[in-house]
Each structure stands twice: as structure tokens, then as C-alpha cells.
Amino acid sequence: MKTINVGLIGCGFMGRTHSNAHRRLGNFFKLEHQTVLKAICDFNEEKAKAFALTWGFESVETDWRKLIAREDIDLIEIAAPNNLHAEIAVAAAKAGKMIICEKPLAMDGKQGLAMVKAVEKAGVPNLVSYNYRRIPAVTLAKNLIDEGRLGRIFHYRAKFLQDWTISKDLPQGGDALWRLDAKVAGSGVTGDLLAHCIDTALWLNGDMDRVNAMTETFIKERKHNLTGKIEKVGIDDACAFLARFANGSLATFESTRYARGHKALYTFEINGEHASIAWDLHDLHRLQYFDHRDPGILRGWRSIHVTDGDHPYMGKWWVPGLQVGYEHSFVHQLADFLEGLANNKTTGPTFRDALATQYVCDAVLKSARTGRWEKVSKIRQSS
Ligand code: SOE
Numbered sequence: 585m586k587t588i589n590v591g592l593i594g595c596g597f598m599g600r601t602h603s604n605a606h607r608r609l610g611n612f613f614k615l616e617h618q619t620v621l622k623a624i625c626d627f628n629e630e631k632a633k634a635f636a637l638t639w640g641f642e643s644v645e646t647d648w649r650k651l652i653a654r655e656d657i658d659l660i661e662i663a664a665p666n667n668l669h670a671e672i673a674v675a676a677a678k679a680g681k682m683i684i685c686e687k688p689l690a691m692d693g694k695q696g697l698a699m700v701k702a703v704e705k706a707g708v709p710n711l712v713s714y715n716y717r718r719i720p721a722v723t724l725a726k727n728l729i730d731e732g733r734l735g736r737i738f739h740y741r742a743k744f745l746q747d748w749t750i751s752k753d754l755p756q757g758g759d760a761l762w763r764l765d766a767k768v769a770g771s772g773v774t775g776d777l778l779a780h781c782i783d784t785a786l787w788l789n790g791d792m793d794r795v796n797a798m799t800e801t802f803i804k805e806r807k808h809n810l811t812g813k814i815e816k817v818g819i820d821d822a823c824a825f826l827a828r829f830a831n832g833s834l835a836t837f838e839s840t841r842y843a844r845g846h847k848a849l850y851t852f853e854i855n856g857e858h859a860s861i862a863w864d865l866h867d868l869h870r871l872q873y874f875d876h877r878d879p880g881i882l883r884g885w886r887s888i889h890v891t892d893g894d895h896p897y898m899g900k901w902w903v904p905g906l907q908v909g910y911e912h913s914f915v916h917q918l919a920d921f922l923e924g925l926a927n928n929k930t931t932g933p934t935f936r937d938a939l940a941t942q943y944v945c946d947a948v949l950k951s952a953r954t955g956r957w958e959k960v961s962k963i964r965q966s967s
Pocket of ligand 1: 746
């Protein structure tokens with residue numbers, strides 16, 4: 585068995601999802617490679633030490649440059665805030681490290697392109713953590729579409745709704761709330777939530793050509809945790825956009841952190857000539873499927889409980905009927921990445937694939953500013 589030594593940067597929520605994936609992986613997936621949690625890196629040493637104890641990292645670093653310079657590290661995982669992704673990834677690529685980077689790839693397409701060039705020049709395996717692709721029901725949707733069961737696609741509809749920033753007393757910036765600080769996050773719901781919807785959509789439905797968007801910042805000023813001052817809010821609290829795909833289908837996307845009652849309601853529905861599918865993160869182990877070719881008296885929406893051994897990934901877990909959850913999507917992502925290494929196959933979404941998502945986000949934010957339809961810059965997909 586080959587060993588891959590992991591250096592993880594960032595011990596927030598995403599650092600936990602990545603660490604948990606490494607801990608679960610070997611117990612459930614028989615792979616050629618095994619990963620070792622070699623080092624955790626965070627500028628806050630106390631936090632990093634506590635994290636190392638909880639998750640079993642062998643060592644602690646407080647400077648990501650030192651981590652990248654270590655010869656005993658093979659894979660760098662970037663779970664740090666968005667404004668650090670590019671600098672870390674480019675340095676890691678130059679040092680010849682494999683990279684798994686949290687989403688969104690970068691602050692904007694320009695940074696993203698530099699990252700793609702760096703990993704491709706270095707020839708290092710790379711992956712961006714758009715984890716929802718690896719929910720078994722979503723992978724099943726991909727398989728059904730690729731088999732042609734839906735026929736020509738007419739409509740794609742996606743939403744990602746949350747409600748955690750409604751209070752005007754919530755500050756912006758700092759450790760837990762950097763997602764509200766435009767200088768650190770790049771954008772609001774567009775990069776944080778719609779990026780997930782866009783990644784899934786490009787994967788399931790192909791290239792997007794044009795978008796027409798509107799955004800809103802409902803609370804214009806918030807106290808900044810780092811300066812203690814009331815500062816302008818630069819992120820989009822809500823975003824809705826129309827899109828046209830290259831395959832001729834029409835789409836609507838919506839995301840907000842102001843949908844009272846919704847915590848992480850990611851949903852999509854796709855309507856094709858023969859069949860439709862729908863999925864809902866709050867009921868993530870089910871795929872809704874309607875097939876017009878069923879005999880008339882039996883025609884109706886089926887709710888497929890995606891827990892059978894022949895459903896994607898499910899043969900690795902428990903027994904039919906018993907479901908898995910959010911955290912398993914990170915285990916699946918890691919398993920696919922390592923399987924790709926073993927078989928010399930590229931596993932998406934690569935940096936190049938994630939740049940396509942970044943370009944859609946850029947076009948969405950541009951359209952919200954100009955009030956016009958905007959073209960999406962093109963990049964060749966790798967998967
Ligand atoms: C934000 O609340 C967030 O944690 C995103 O950053 C994640 O990417 C998403 O999966 C859940 O919501």
C-alpha cells in the first residue's frame with residue numbers, strides 16, 4: 585500500500601469535513617493508497633494544537649509556507665478562507681505537491697486562471713471540493729442523464745437557500761464570519777452557495793453560455809470583527825439569475841441567506857423530453873424521478889431511496905435501506921481522487937473545471953452590475 589502524507593491548511597468547519605473524510609476512508613474503501621494526517625496548519629497555534637489532538641494529526645505548523653516546504657508532505661489540502669487559495673495553491677504546485685482546494689476555486693476568474701496554469705505546468709493532480717457531486721443521489725442523477733434517459737433537456741432549476749445572516753447585529757469578518765467579508769470571501773452567496781449549484785449544473789447539463797442576474801445586499805453596514813468599526817458590507821446577500829445553456833435549455837438559479845426557515849436548502853430540478861429528476865439536500869438520500877414512458881396508469885413521480893448496493897458509492901457502506909449523509913460526500917471525493925491516482929485517471933472537478941464555475945460566477949456578478957445579459961468566458965473542461 586502506498587502512503588500519501590497530508591498537510592491540511594485551516595481548521596474551521598471545512599478543515600473538519602476534510603479530516604473526517606481521511607479518518608473514515610480506510611475503514612470503508614479498499615484503495616491502493618492510504619492517507620496519513622501528517623500536519624495541520626493554522627496561524628492560531630492553540631487552535632491548531634487542539635485540532636491535531638481531536639483528529640490525530642502528527643504535527644502542527646503555523647506558517648503554510650513552511651508546510652509546503654516540508655519534504656514529507658505529498659498532498660496539500662486548502663481549507664483556508666478564499667483570499668488565500670490562489671497564493672497557497674500556486675506555491676504548492678511549484679513545490680510539486682498534489683492539491684485539494686476548497687470551493688470556490690478563487691476570488692475571481694483571473695486568480696483562478698493563474699491557479700489552473702500553475703497546477704497544469706507542474707503536472708500535479710488537483711481537485712476542487714465541490715462535494716455535492718458525490719452525494720449518491722446526485723451521482724445517480726448524473727448517470728441517468730448520461731444514459732440519455734431524460735432526452736433533450738429543456739429546463740434546469742436550482743436554489744440554495746439559508747437564513748443565518750438576517751440579524752443586523754451579526755458582525756462581519758474574523759474567524760467564523762469571514763464569509764461575510766468581501767475582501768476575504770470575494771463575494772457572498774454567489775461564490776459560497778451558487779458556486780455549488782453552478783458546479784453541479786455544468787456537470788449535469790454542460791456549458792453555460794449567457795446569464796442575466798440581480799443581487800441585493802439587504803444589510804448595508806455591519807460591525808467588523810477585526811477592526812471593531814461599523815463597515816460597509818461588500819457581499820451579495822442574495823442573488824438570482826437566468827441562464828441559457830449551450831444545449832439550448834433555459835435555467836433559473838436563486839440563492840439567499842435571507843430565506844427564513846431554510847438552513848441549507850439546496851435543490852435542483854431538471855426537465856427533459858422523456859423524464860424529469862429532482863433532488864433536495866434536506867432529503868439527500870432520495871432522488872425524485874418521473875418517466876413519461878412508463879405505462880399511463882402507473883405514471884407518476886418515483887421517490888428513489890438511493891441506498892441499495894448498486895447505487896453509486898452505497899455498496900461501500902452499510903446494508904440496503906440504511907442511508908449516508910453530508911459528510912460522506914467528502915469521503916467519496918477523496919476515494920475518487922485516490923482511485924484516479926491509482927489508475928492514472930483525472931478526477932473532476934479539477935482546477936480547470938472549477939475555473940468554468942468561477943467564470944459563471946464572474947459573469948453573474950458582472951451582469952448584476954451592468955443590468956445586462958453577459959457572456960460566460962469559455963474554458964475547455966477536463967471531465
Ligand atoms: C455556508 O454556510 C456553507 O457552509 C458553505 O460554505 C458550504 O460550501 C455549503 O456546503 C454549506 O454552507
